[in-house]
Amino acid sequence: MAVDLREETANYLLNNCFLIGTLENMREKYFDVINHEADYRELFRPLGYTLVIHKALRVVQVISRYPSGRVELKKYESILLLILRLLYVQKRESLSTNENQVLVTVEEIKDEYDKLSFPRKLDQQLLTDGLRTLKRYNLAAAIDKLGDLTARIQVYPSVMLAMPETPIKEAAEKTREYLLLYTKAVEEGDQE
Secondary structure, eight states: OOOOHHHHHHHHHHHHSEEETTSTTTHHHHHHHHHTHHHHHHHHGGGTEEEEEETTTTEEEEEESSGGGSOOOOHHHHHHHHHHHHHHHHHHHHSOTTOOOEEEEHHHHHHHHHHTOOSSOOOHHHHHHHHHHHHHTTSEEESSOTTSTTOEEEEOGGGGTSSOHHHHHHHHHHHHHHHHHHHHHHHHHHHO
């Protein structure tokens, strides 16, 4: 029995959140959505999902209107996602505009992670588990085996869309406030 491409694509989006138009294994699905946008919107509407097409990034995503239809990452998966987002932005600024692949190394991720001084160190298990989850949702994928610091990871443009801007900006502002309070407390403690 032949599988209907629209049905397969809709199920893929519901399970994986994003379609990346620059990846060979998703290209056919991506262009089917682009070419039949109205049909897909109509398909997702009664399910409580909104289809969003980010043409500049060549990414299609579905967003649930209900909290129960959203992915909740574990703490260290979220940290890894934010680090990959930061590295993605840094790499995109230095790449030519027609470059499709953004690659980072385990060493680059580890360097950013270590700057945060978390009690749990970034070991291979934490990285492997985190990347497995991020790959499932089409955010990043390991190209090489992760045992080496030079191992490469491809970060997909969907990493820019996985978390809305507002919570990230609010978290950054709260972090700045806490750092100021901490710095002030330390300085006052030194003066005594």
